[in-house]
Amino acid sequence: MSIARHILVPIQTLNGGGVEKVALRLAEAWIGQGRQVTLAIGSRKGPLAAEIPEGAACVELGDSRYTALLRAMPRITQEAAPDILFCPGNHYTSIAGWTRLRLGRACPPIVAKVSNALVRRDMGRIVAGGYRAWLRLHPHFVDALVAMTPGMANEAVAAMRMPRELVHVIPNPAPRHGAGEIPAGRYLLGVGRLAPQKRWDRAIAAMTRIADREVRLVIYGEGAERAALESRVQALGLSDRVDLPGYVADPSAAIAGAAAVVLTSDFEGVPGVLREALAVGTPVVSTDSSVAVREIIASADQGSVVPVDDADALVAALDHWLTPGRGRPAPVGENGDPAAAYAALFDSLVSPTPSI
Numbered sequence: 098m099s100i101a102r103h104i105l106v107p108i109q110t111l112n113g114g115g116v117e118k119v120a121l122r123l124a125e126a127w128i129g130q131g132r133q134v135t136l137a138i139g140s141r142k143g144p145l146a147a148e149i150p151e152g153a154a155c156v157e158l159g160d161s162r163y164t165a166l167l168r169a170m171p172r173i174t175q176e177a178a179p180d181i182l183f184c185p186g187n188h189y190t191s192i193a194g195w196t197r198l199r200l201g202r203a204c205p206p207i208v209a210k211v212s213n214a215l216v217r218r219d220m221g222r223i224v225a226g227g228y229r230a231w232l233r234l235h236p237h238f239v240d241a242l243v244a245m246t247p248g249m250a251n252e253a254v255a256a257m258r259m260p261r262e263l264v265h266v267i268p269n270p271a272p273r274h275g276a277g278e279i280p281a282g283r284y285l286l287g288v289g290r291l292a293p294q295k296r297w298d299r300a301i302a303a304m305t306r307i308a309d310r311e312v313r314l315v316i317y318g319e320g321a322e323r324a325a326l327e328s329r330v331q332a333l334g335l336s337d338r339v340d341l342p343g344y345v346a347d348p349s350a351a352i353a354g355a356a357a358v359v360l361t362s363d364f365e366g367v368p369g370v371l372r373e374a375l376a377v378g379t380p381v382v383s384t385d386s387s388v389a390v391r392e393i394i395a396s397a398d399q400g401s402v403v404p405v406d407d408a409d410a411l412v413a414a415l416d417h418w419l420t421p422g423r424g425r426p427a428p429v430g431e432n433g434d435p436a437a438a439y440a441a442l443f444d445s446l447v448s449p450t451p452s453i
């Protein structure tokens with residue numbers, strides 16, 4: 098059987114995104130399997146730079162713009178000559194499409210992972226129409242698609258019109274658990290970029306209405322919405338009850354110690370933080386932001402799923418899990434070896450070397 102010995106992965110920045118964090122974790126596992134991994138990186142500046150695995154080859158552009166990586170990727174692919182081009186999330190598929198268009202038959206097989214919702218309720222009618230048309234182009238340049246749950250796989254088949262046999266379900270690898278800091282007192286925890294998609298303003302507003310006035314909200318993450326969120330905290334008089342400490346490399350200890358983990362996004366793919374919380378027995382409260390959310394929160398004993406724009410339901414769910422004496426869910430174990438499943442998929446796409 099042929100082996101995909103060399104995997105090329107584009108990464109725009111190392112600013113702390115979940116997609117890039119998982120990509121680096123997978124790269125480390127593939128290197129551990131004896132495979133070669135090349136990372137095409139726009140810029141190595143950022144907190145995730147410390148997580149680049151030992152043994153990975155890095156091609157750095159020194160330019161964090163998406164367009165810079167888009168333009169450079171065909172050249173990098175030609176020079177690196179990988180067996181597989183792996184797109185770690187939706188954000189990168191236009192780079193893959195451009196590379197396939199430029200290289201034609203010389204382009205290696207492309208495997209793309211669905212990392213975010215394919216049905217976007219945040220888009221207007223015209224933009225949503227263009228997005229749907231773009232998704233339907235994917236079968237023309239993607240050789241295999243990976244979804245992290247069966248529900249996301251079904252969404253990919255419907256939205257992209259991707260043949261069912263080309264869609265594979267592989268979960269993200271489990272995070273490594275370290276000995277990070279735990280916030281003081283009783284707290285709710287949010288983990289994610291300070292980006293419009295995450296709608297942390299909903300969680301902040303809920304703090305003015307929950308019954309427990311002693312509990313605090315801690316949001317780990319960094320991003321463009323910081324100033325707006327800080328202003329919102331001050332305007333609501335919550336400076337002593339809401340903390341925005343910034344990006345935290347390993348939030349596992351804080352997740353385990355939280356009264357509940359909160360996710361208030363407009364849209365998501367498969368939120369890794371929900372899996373991380375349930376793995377250590379921490380209840381979760383999430384908006385219904387993805388088909389995967391109800392797959393992760395499989396029962397009412399694990400957490401609550403609330404409508405995206407229902408502030409009353411969000412407050413009620415938080416009050417439920419903050420009730421003194423409320424039980425916590427049993428930890429949910431992880432199954433399988435995602436890196437090995439990816440490797441098997443890569444190997445299946447590599448053509449045998451012709452005998453001479």
